[in-house]
Amino acid sequence: MMMRETNLPTSQLANMASFGEECGIFGVYDHSEASALAYHGLFALQHRGQESAGIISYDSSVDRFYQRKDRGLVNRVFKPGDLGVLKGRSAIGHIRYSTTGEDNIVNIQPVMVDCVKGTIGVAHNGNLTNAAELHAELRSKGAIFQTTLDTEVILHLIASSKHKDLYDALEETLQRIDGAFSLLFITDHSLVAVRDRHGVRPLVMGRLDDSVVFASETCALDLVGAKFEREVRPGEMVIVTMKGVASRRFREAAAELSRCIFEYIYFSRPDSILFGRSVYEVQKGLGRELARERPVPADVVIAIPDSGNAAALGYSRESGLDFEMGLVRNHYIGRTFIQNTQLAREVGVKIKLNPVRSLIEGKRLIVVDDSLVRGTTSKKIVKMLKAAGAKEVHLRISSPPYRFPCFYGVDTPSPEHLIASRMSLKEIEQYLEVDSLAYLSCEGLVRVVTGGEPKEGVHFCKACFDGDYRIPVHSLREKGKGALEKK
Numbered sequence: 001m002m003m004r005e006t007n008l009p010t011s012q013l014a015n016m017a018s019f020g021e022e023c024g025i026f027g028v029y030d031h032s033e034a035s036a037l038a039y040h041g042l043f044a045l046q047h048r049g050q051e052s053a054g055i056i057s058y059d060s061s062v063d064r065f066y067q068r069k070d071r072g073l074v075n076r077v078f079k080p081g082d083l084g085v086l087k088g089r090s091a092i093g094h095i096r097y098s099t100t101g102e103d104n105i106v107n108i109q110p111v112m113v114d115c116v117k118g119t120i121g122v123a124h125n126g127n128l129t130n131a132a133e134l135h136a137e138l139r140s141k142g143a144i145f146q147t148t149l150d151t152e153v154i155l156h157l158i159a160s161s162k163h164k165d166l167y168d169a170l171e172e173t174l175q176r177i178d179g180a181f182s183l184l185f186i187t188d189h190s191l192v193a194v195r196d197r198h199g200v201r202p203l204v205m206g207r208l209d210d211s212v213v214f215a216s217e218t219c220a221l222d223l224v225g226a227k228f229e230r231e232v233r234p235g236e237m238v239i240v241t242m243k244g245v246a247s248r249r250f251r252e253a254a255a256e257l258s259r260c261i262f263e264y265i266y267f268s269r270p271d272s273i274l275f276g277r278s279v280y281e282v283q284k285g286l287g288r289e290l291a292r293e294r295p296v297p298a299d300v301v302i303a304i305p306d307s308g309n310a311a312a313l314g315y316s317r318e319s320g321l322d323f324e325m326g327l328v329r330n331h332y333i334g335r336t337f338i339q340n341t342q343l344a345r346e347v348g349v350k351i352k353l354n355p356v357r358s359l360i361e362g363k364r365l366i367v368v369d370d371s372l373v374r375g376t377t378s379k380k381i382v383k384m385l386k387a388a389g390a391k392e393v394h395l396r397i398s399s400p401p402y403r404f405p406c407f408y409g410v411d412t413p414s415p416e417h418l419i420a421s422r423m424s425l426k427e428i429e430q431y432l433e434v435d436s437l438a439y440l441s442c443e444g445l446v447r448v449v450t451g452g453e454p455k456e457g458v459h460f461c462k463a464c465f466d467g468d469y470r471i472p473v474h475s476l477r478e479k480g481k482g483a484l485e486k487k
Contacts, residue, residue: 022267022410023109024048024216025123025203027092027184028224029191029240031211035066035086037224038093041213042074044220047269048125049097052108053077056121056186059088063188065119069094069108090191092184094123097411106147110186115159117166121186124151125216126201126409129179129473153177167192167239167248174237174250179471180260180408182232184214191240197251198258198471199234200408200461202274212240217272228273258470261460262410264449265370265399270310277451280310285448286398286440287314287368294438295319296366296394300359302326304369304381311398312368321366326359327381349380361389368396372428372439373412375419379432392435400442400465401425407473412464442466 024045054069131150161169180200206226303312316323401420
């Protein structure tokens with residue numbers, strides 16, 4: 001496999017495969033404007049990652065692959081004229097959430113390699129929980145790694161497989177890797193979509209005329225005009241060629257699926273359909289449940305935009321209190337060039353949010369957000385609201401306390417940086433300087449997400465809230481050791 005050896009220390013290489021990422025992936029097969037569709041699909045998925053973006057395309061008329069990737073937002077990575085260079089009728093794209101190795105440009109996906117099985121490009125959303133072990137095994141056999149991505153382990157396993165047929169080699173590889181993974185592969189004759197047997201991360205398939213489209217969320221299908229067909233099934237490999245669409249089962253679906261519940265709370269866009277349900281309706285339902293569980297006398301409900309909007313609306317309707325846009329978000333800042341200066345410290349969160357004083361002054365506020373992880377931004381927002389004249393600030397979180405790190409593709413900090421892992425409720429209230437703080441219960445969360453009717457064989461992974469890791473996490477467990485001991 002043609003790759004450049006990285007200069008990273010051996011210790012970092014040994015640990016590099018321990019971390020994945022929550023990202024967005026998009027693919028299209030057999031369309032005259034494949035790269036343009038991939039660009040717009042990634043644009044629709046931008047909320048899933050702002051660190052980097054990339055597209056690989058293949059032009060069968062000249063038997064050539066093209067790629068463009070860089071750090072930054074989609075509309076900054078792809079300049080005018082780039083899409084014209086990304087020729088061909090097939091393409092895959094990737095946008096990336098900030099994670100380990102973020103300053104190394106070779107870590108930007110999709111990743112493309114030449115090996116005995118041919119040229120292969122791959123885009124990955126998720127985390128391989130046994131990647132460190134596989135990485136060590138491959139290095140001991142002489143493998144040379146170019147990136148610090150667990151994704152590269154997959155490519156090495158494919159390349160080293162004794163199976164001559166690419167799909168047999170891929171199937172063998174998929175049987176060896178564990179954890180959460182939604183994958184898109186591009187070759188010189190196919191597009192392949194894969195989803196892990198637990199169904200942790202979403203991946204959907206759609207049709208655009210005679211073309212087949214894959215995306216992390218249905219909102220990306222909507223933007224490009226594709227019609228949703230179905231989810232890629234847990235344990236399934238969908239192979240698209242000029243002969244049509246074929247399905248292979250590389251592993252049986254887990255007896256109990258482990259869909260990520262945090263997808264509903266934080267990652268997925270409100271206009272998407274996730275695991276068969278409207279994200280917007282679920283988020284609004286979480287707000288309703290929160291109002292039932294954690295009421296408090298107040299004058300008005302406001303959201304921390306945009307993450308708390310739907311839940312705040314649900315809280316307002318259930319409580320009978322008015323919902324107002326008490327905080328206005330600046331949607332045009334992108335990345336700021338302001339460094340860690342005195343000005344930056346003074347401006348702080350106001351770069352993104354600004355209070356509407358006429359709606360806040362003298363009012364008892366219920367402030368709704370979807371989650372509370374580190375607490376640093378929430379502390380600044382509370383201070384800003386009180387400076388704008390708020391009489392009381394009651395913070396309501398439409399999810400349970402986030403106490404445990406995720407090993408399945410969300411780049412969460414270690415337990416000592418999770419505020420709910422190191423502080424009691426009263427201590428968090430004092431730190432944030434709120435008049436009260438309350439979270440949604442785990443029971444209430446599950447009740448809303450399942451519609452009150454849990455399905456047999458379907459489990460929603462909420463390990464970040466309760467520490468119940470249903471999928472083995474191997475050596476990754478050290479990352480959450482402190483939190484796991486508290487369980």
